[in-house]
Amino acid sequence: ALAAPALAQTQPEIKWRLASSFPKSLETLFGTGEYITRRVAEATDGKFQIRSFAAGELVPGLQVLDTVQAGTVECGHTVSYYYVGKDPTFGFESTMPFGTNTRQQNAWLYQGGGLELMRDFFRSYNVINFPAGNTGTQMGGWFRKEIKTVEDLKGLKFRIAGYAGRVLTKLGVVPQQLAGSDVYPALEKGTIDGAEWVGPADDEKLGFHKVAPYYYYPGWWEGGPTVTMLVNIAAWEKLPKAYQAIFESACADANLHMSAKYDVLNPPALKRLVANGAKLRPFSKEIMQACYKASQETFAEDAAHNPAFKKVFEHWSAFLEEQRSWFRVAEFGFDNFVLNGIPKK
Amino acid sequence: ALAAPALAQTQPEIKWRLASSFPKSLETLFGTGEYITRRVAEATDGKFQIRSFAAGELVPGLQVLDTVQAGTVECGHTVSYYYVGKDPTFGFESTMPFGTNTRQQNAWLYQGGGLELMRDFFRSYNVINFPAGNTGTQMGGWFRKEIKTVEDLKGLKFRIAGYAGRVLTKLGVVPQQLAGSDVYPALEKGTIDGAEWVGPADDEKLGFHKVAPYYYYPGWWEGGPTVTMLVNIAAWEKLPKAYQAIFESACADANLHMSAKYDVLNPPALKRLVANGAKLRPFSKEIMQACYKASQETFAEDAAHNPAFKKVFEHWSAFLEEQRSWFRVAEFGFDNFVLNGIPKK
Numbered sequence: 001a002l003a004a005p006a007l008a009q010t011q012p013e014i015k016w017r018l019a020s021s022f023p024k025s026l027e028t029l030f031g032t033g034e035y036i037t038r039r040v041a042e043a044t045d046g047k048f049q050i051r052s053f054a055a056g057e058l059v060p061g062l063q064v065l066d067t068v069q070a071g072t073v074e075c076g077h078t079v080s081y082y083y084v085g086k087d088p089t090f091g092f093e094s095t096m097p098f099g100t101n102t103r104q105q106n107a108w109l110y111q112g113g114g115l116e117l118m119r120d121f122f123r124s125y126n127v128i129n130f131p132a133g134n135t136g137t138q139m140g141g142w143f144r145k146e147i148k149t150v151e152d153l154k155g156l157k158f159r160i161a162g163y164a165g166r167v168l169t170k171l172g173v174v175p176q177q178l179a180g181s182d183v184y185p186a187l188e189k190g191t192i193d194g195a196e197w198v199g200p201a202d203d204e205k206l207g208f209h210k211v212a213p214y215y216y217y218p219g220w221w222e223g224g225p226t227v228t229m230l231v232n233i234a235a236w237e238k239l240p241k242a243y244q245a246i247f248e249s250a251c252a253d254a255n256l257h258m259s260a261k262y263d264v265l266n267p268p269a270l271k272r273l274v275a276n277g278a279k280l281r282p283f284s285k286e287i288m289q290a291c292y293k294a295s296q297e298t299f300a301e302d303a304a305h306n307p308a309f310k311k312v313f314e315h316w317s318a319f320l321e322e323q324r325s326w327f328r329v330a331e332f333g334f335d336n337f338v339l340n341g342i343p344k345k
Numbered sequence: 346a347l348a349a350p351a352l353a354q355t356q357p358e359i360k361w362r363l364a365s366s367f368p369k370s371l372e373t374l375f376g377t378g379e380y381i382t383r384r385v386a387e388a389t390d391g392k393f394q395i396r397s398f399a400a401g402e403l404v405p406g407l408q409v410l411d412t413v414q415a416g417t418v419e420c421g422h423t424v425s426y427y428y429v430g431k432d433p434t435f436g437f438e439s440t441m442p443f444g445t446n447t448r449q450q451n452a453w454l455y456q457g458g459g460l461e462l463m464r465d466f467f468r469s470y471n472v473i474n475f476p477a478g479n480t481g482t483q484m485g486g487w488f489r490k491e492i493k494t495v496e497d498l499k500g501l502k503f504r505i506a507g508y509a510g511r512v513l514t515k516l517g518v519v520p521q522q523l524a525g526s527d528v529y530p531a532l533e534k535g536t537i538d539g540a541e542w543v544g545p546a547d548d549e550k551l552g553f554h555k556v557a558p559y560y561y562y563p564g565w566w567e568g569g570p571t572v573t574m575l576v577n578i579a580a581w582e583k584l585p586k587a588y589q590a591i592f593e594s595a596c597a598d599a600n601l602h603m604s605a606k607y608d609v610l611n612p613p614a615l616k617r618l619v620a621n622g623a624k625l626r627p628f629s630k631e632i633m634q635a636c637y638k639a640s641q642e643t644f645a646e647d648a649a650h651n652p653a654f655k656k657v658f659e660h661w662s663a664f665l666e667e668q669r670s671w672f673r674v675a676e677f678g679f680d681n682f683v684l685n686g687i688p689k690k
Binding site for chain 1: 356384387388389390443446447448449451452454455456457481482483484485544545562563564565568585586587590591593594595597598600601602604605606608609611612613615616625627628630633634637638667668669670671672673674675676677678679680681682683684685686687688
């Protein structure tokens with residue numbers, strides 16, 4: 001009987017709530033939050049229970065940070081670039097234009113010092129962050145007309161949020177903020193000229209190809225965005241160490257599983273979209289280079305005025321340059337051959 | 346006091362041994378096994394303890410499967426392609442020539458049906474497998490002379506193991522099996538003409554650049570090899586469900602961390618190698634295409650005689666084709682631009 005109190009101490013019953021930024025219809029995004037809660041429950045014999053709420057059930061999807069910060073819910077599954085309006089530094093924890101791909105983003109966060117830097121930043125918001133998903137490179141979005149030159153961007157009403165919207169204003173784009181459900185009618189009526197969403201698996205459900213058939217790639221503003229788990233620091237510190245370890249591994253596990261799931265769902269969705277009228281188009285090199293230049297200008301503006309941004313940006317830029325010097329060799333050599341060099345039968 | 350037996354039931358003290366295929370000097374590979382044992386201990390308040398043994402401490406590195414199969418140790422951290430001599434079907438769980446990259450390998454295993462298929466196959470060896478590491482695309486190895494044409498491969502004594510060795514014999518290469526510590530003297534004396542190892546971070550320590558300076562890429566036989574955790578089935582079934590969940594998440598967590606660690610260590614190692622005399626060379630398209638053709642012939646031979654191989658190969662090939670139809674779009678569009686399309690200042 002002496003052992004009982006010690007065991008009760010290390011395996012208490014804990015109930016948390018999770019606010020997701022995603023509706024249930026984005027099932028890979030929303031489902032990854034549920035994957036984490038299931039993993040945590042399994043690993044604790046059901047003693048650590050986390051109940052998920054879809055966007056809007058407890059709070060609107062874009063207020064997840066605020067509600068975790070306030071401690072109203074213990075944790076939230078979201079994307080940090082939703083909060084660049086508060087501070088552009090948030091962007092680095094998810095992705096920045098022409099930044100890391102999925103592998104490099106994970107390398108930066110887990111082993112390159114990125115997570116420590118971002119946790120320093122998040123601490124002032126009373127939260128601790130855990131990478132907990134990644135979509136892979138997203139698509140560049142749906143357009144009613146072809147976009148061939150930089151000139152074609154001028155005056156374009158494009159549904160795009162966050163940092164990339166700011167970048168695109170330098171090229172004359174007029175960014176539009178619209179909730180997911182409002183995008184289709186706006187594209188249909190021509191109130192907007194284009195819209196970015198995620199990638200084939202999620203885009204297909206909204207039917208954009210019927211009203212804006214030009215499907216551009218790549219989404220240069222999202223080379224490999226991290227989906228994150230934010231935890232209120234006071235709630236985190238109350239967890240037993242074993243539960244902390246379980247939660248942390250479940251998030252890393254989920255990070256990998258989300259990429260894998262998108263990679264499995266996207267190829268057949270893309271095929272169906274093309275069969276149903278989507279017209280795949282790469283952004284021209286001219287457009288890509290102009291957007292790259294505009295991104296660098298935006299970074300420089302923020303670095304000049306925001307010391308937190310400058311600190312992370314410098315670390316991240318140096319890391320990115322190193323990564324590219326290596327990815328250019330074995331990884332790109334392999335991918336380029338298997339994608340483009342295999343002899344036809 | 347009633348609660349004590351139930352708690353003792355769900356959190357028993359368990360001690361396992363782990364046989365690693367890797368020496369401690371391959372610190373990212375060996376260290377990932379230790380990462381898993383640490384994660385498991387943390388998540389169970391030290392109640393599930395796994396002690397790691399480096400290659401040779403309990404059994405030689407290439408006998409990990411046998412020892413886990415026999416139940417002499419409960420688990421082993423290894424690479425499935427070490428066992429293609431028993432059956433080439435093992436190869437798919439790690440990597441096959443011109444196969445998946447790291448992302449695609451994880452997608453196939455976790456979400457594409459690959460893990461179920463491979464577990465069916467491993468079951469007859471009395472083990473259950475968990476992806477538990479990935480190195481990323483490896484390098485093509487070190488050569489004393491430049492290898493420019495398919496003709497240059499004829500008679501070449503090349504230290505390479507497993508399936509790719511068989512593929513290369515079709516092109517006249519004479520594969521050599523040598524333990525890591527014997528490679529340097531053999532290259533120095535010219536007993537062998539070349540040797541493949543892993544990638545910059547691991548290769549640097551062995552000093553191959555001093556005696557065989559031509560450093561080729563990519564290692565087309567290892568686009569993104571999975572490092573695996575094999576567990577004896579009887580030992581696995583004795584674990585409480587919570588420990589199973591903890592162990593499984595720790596392996597997935599470790600899988601992601603190994604990629605991240607290699608991605609962080611390789612870039613500076615490659616720079617140092619080049620500064621110290623390594624001469625980076627891509628395999629020519631002619632060589633890559635000849636090797637691709639030889640790989641397909643080898644696959645066809647095995648599929649004709651080995652029903653287990655045929656079953657996995659057909660699933661894997663169809664998956665690979667789907668993956669490439671999608672990776673050619675957003676991922677490659679992004680990577681190709683950021684690696685090769687950014688305007689010079």
